[in-house]
Amino acid sequence: MSKKTRGHVIGVRREIDREKAIEVLLYITKKVPGMYQALKVIYFADRFHLENYGRLIYGDRYIAMSHGPVPSVAYDIVKGAEGYPGEAAKVQGSEYFSMSNYRISGRRQPNLDLLSQSDIEAIDLAIERYGKKTFAALKRASHDKAFHSADPNDNISIEDLVKSLPNGEKLLEHISNG
Numbered sequence: 001m002s003k004k005t006r007g008h009v010i011g012v013r014r015e016i017d018r019e020k021a022i023e024v025l026l027y028i029t030k031k032v033p034g035m036y037q038a039l040k041v042i043y044f045a046d047r048f049h050l051e052n053y054g055r056l057i058y059g060d061r062y063i064a065m066s067h068g069p070v071p072s073v074a075y076d077i078v079k080g081a082e083g084y085p086g087e088a089a090k091v092q093g094s095e096y097f098s099m100s101n102y103r104i105s106g107r108r109q110p111n112l113d114l115l116s117q118s119d120i121e122a123i124d125l126a127i128e129r130y131g132k133k134t135f136a137a138l139k140r141a142s143h144d145k146a147f148h149s150a151d152p153n154d155n156i157s158i159e160d161l162v163k164s165l166p167n168g169e170k171l172l173e174h175i176s177n178g
Contacts, residue, residue, distance in 0.1 A: 019114065020058040021073045022096050026110035027123060032131040033103045035078055040138045042071045045119075045126035051165045053118045054175055062161065064150035067135075068142030078104060 024045075028038045046056050060071040080093025081104060098105050112120070130138060146164035150156045162172045 017058040023110045023114045026106040029104045029106050035102045035104050041126045043069050044130050045122040049122035057119050062156040067139050069147050
């Protein structure tokens with residue numbers, strides 16, 4: 001049983017937009033080709049977007065894996081690019097990406113019409129702050145309060161993600177009240 005077993009926070013989108021997830025990854029990997037760095041950029045972009053705009057970029061859920069929070073759908077897409085079966089096969093990551101030595105490359109340009117200005121702002125900020133950090137530095141930075149709220153290999157609840165933000169308690173109250 002996980003440390004926290006809560007539902008989603010009212011007002012925070014939890015339907016995952018897989019099409020948008022692909023476009024986000026295409027956008028990020030044009031600037032940050034490292035697989036680990038790209039996945040961490042998504043995490044930090046979502047944190048920024050949630051704090052400033054009250055929603056996740058495409059609704060991914062985060063798993064507390066040993067090297068830090070991992071966006072589940074984005075990870076499945078990357079695994080699909082590597083040819084892994086299962087959930088990743090449904091995403092058809094190899095149709096959009098190629099992988100070599102933990103570097104991911106998009107097979108086309110991202111469709112920016114699917115990303116809002118606030119999405120791009122959050123992603124660009126995360127790329128600027130975290131895109132060139134080492135594996136060790138990203139691991140340290142992402143082992144935050146939200147990460148530690150979950151059991152290993154379990155979901156990080158959206159409530160704990162919100163609470164881990166600087167304005168978390170106030171934001172949680174605002175989002176919950178609509």
